[in-house]
Amino acid sequence: MNRQPFVAALRALRQTLLGPDAPVGRPLLARWPRVARYAAPVGLLAALGLFWITFAVESEWGLPAPIAVLFAAMTVAPLLALPRRPLLAWRLTVLALLVCTFNAPADQPWPWTPPLALGSVAVLAGVVARVDRPVLAWVVAISTVPVLTLVHPDNRPAVLALLGASAIVGDLIRRNRLSRRALxxxxxxxxxxxxxxxVLEERTRIARELHDVVAHHMSLIAVQAETAPYRLTDVPAPAAAEFVAIAASARDALTDMRRLLGVLRSETAGPQTAPQPDLTDLGTMVDAARRAGLPVTLDAELVDDDRVPAPVGLAAYRIVQEGLANAARHAPGAAVRVTVRVGPSRLGVRVQNARPAEAGSRPGEAGAGHGLTGMRERAASLGGTFTAGPLPDGGYAVTAELPYDAEGGDR
Structure with a gap:
């Protein structure tokens, strides 16, 4: 004989009567914070009103004042406990339904006061929406005990139907809440x-672009090493062998880098045959942005820009490109200023837009994409810094500092 269902039923009964309370979860009015702040005082006033109505009804039935106060408190207490302790509220309700019935006059069709009858339905609907189905079955079964023993036989079908409907609605609410939570x-x-x-795709894209730059330098090294013995006169044999070894090492490095590029390149990505942009292409990009309707001002001091390594120039170009795209997307019509400063060992890039005429979402908010992440990854790959944020006047600015060695090699 399989005893597991019986053991599970007993465990659920213990949970229903003596177990810890059901988890509260998200408050009912969490979606409306302005309304939620008034929920506590309004609920307290409603509880005081129910207490007074119940006390008045009990007094009309001829009960002594202390007993009427006790029964009114037992009517209101479950409603106060329901938001935080649903199982405790249901237990108090069952106790009130059993105790507060003996005060009803014989000519009354119902054994409970209207606040107690309506409040018990509300408590039942609240608790069944928060408990599992085994506990729900015991809650409904135990709730029918006062109905079957105290309610008039003519009214029992309606009350039992109301209990069943409350249980079904509460279970549907619970399942809907669990589904939304899982979703x-x-x-x-x-x-x-x-x-x-x-982030990974942006890093892969950066790696592919850096591969093109480094491969160009390695190709130059290989060509210079191979042609050095022919361009120089009286080259000793050991030096010529060194040049041959350098050229062979450069070719091996190029082969390894091509293999690395094959790993980084996606299956759908075609070959990139166009040359990589650098700082000298900023003017062309700004002109294209102006033709597209974006009011851009370029403030760049690109004198002696040959000292800026290709990876740094490429990163600066991409950062400005993404900054202009973000400005056009999130601040349409706002004036944009692009500032580029070439220092002895650092390249400073700043893209700043004024306050937009119409309020729009800032980069980083919902629907903004991952442009800031890509810019930050590019700066970090060169050991630089990147900051982005709103300005006091309502505008927005992205700033990057890209370090490099004064001799021309990126750090």
């Missing part, structure tokens, strides 16, 4: 996975 958790996981994937 919210899954959505959060999907958003985090999408963000992580965007």
């Amino acid at each position: 919210a958790a899954q959505t959060e996981v999907s958003e985090r996975e999408q963000e992580r994937r965007a």
Whole structure:
């Protein structure tokens, strides 16, 4: 004989009568914070009103004042406990239904006062929306005991139907709440996975671009090493062998980098044959933004920009490109100023837009994409710093500091 269902039923009964209370979960008025702040005082006033109505009804029935106060308190107490302790509220309700019936006059069709009858239905609907089905079955079964023993036989079918309807509605509410909670958790996981994937894709894109720059330098090294013995006169044999070894090492490095690029490149990505942009292409990009309707001002001091390494120039170009895209997307019509400063060992980039005429979402908010993440990744890959945030006047600015060695090699 399988005893598991019997053991599970006893465990659920113990949970119903003596177990810890059901988890509260999210408050009912959490979606409306302005209304939630008035819930406590309004609920307290409603409880005082029910207490006074119950006391008045009990007094009309001829009960002594202390007994009437006790029964009124037993009527209101479950409603006060319901938001935080639903199972405790139901237990107090069952106790009130059993105790507060003996005060009803014989000519009354119902054994309870109207506040107690309506309050018990509200408590039942509240508790069944928060408990599991085994506990729900015991709650409904025990709630029928006062009905079957104290309610007039002519009124029992209606009361039992009301209990059944409350149980069904509460169970539907509970299942809907659990489904929405699971959906919210899954959505959060999907958003985090999408963000992580965007970061990885941006890093892969940066790696591919850096591969092109480094491969160009390695090709130059290989060519210079191979042609050095022919360009120089009286090259000793050991030096010529060194040049041959350097050229062979450079070719091996190029082969390894091509293999690395094959790993980084996605299956759908085609070959990138266009040259990578640098600081000298900023003017062309700004002109294109102006033709698209974005009021852009370029403030760049690019004198002696040959000392800026190609990876740093490429990162600066991409940061300005993404900054202009964010300004056009989130601050349409606002004036944009692009500032580029070439220092002895650092390149400063700043894209700042004025306050937009129409309020729009800031970069980083819902629907803004991952542009800031890409800019931050580019700066971090070069050992630089990146900051982004709103300005006191309502505008927005992104700033990057990209270090490099004065001799021309990026750090």
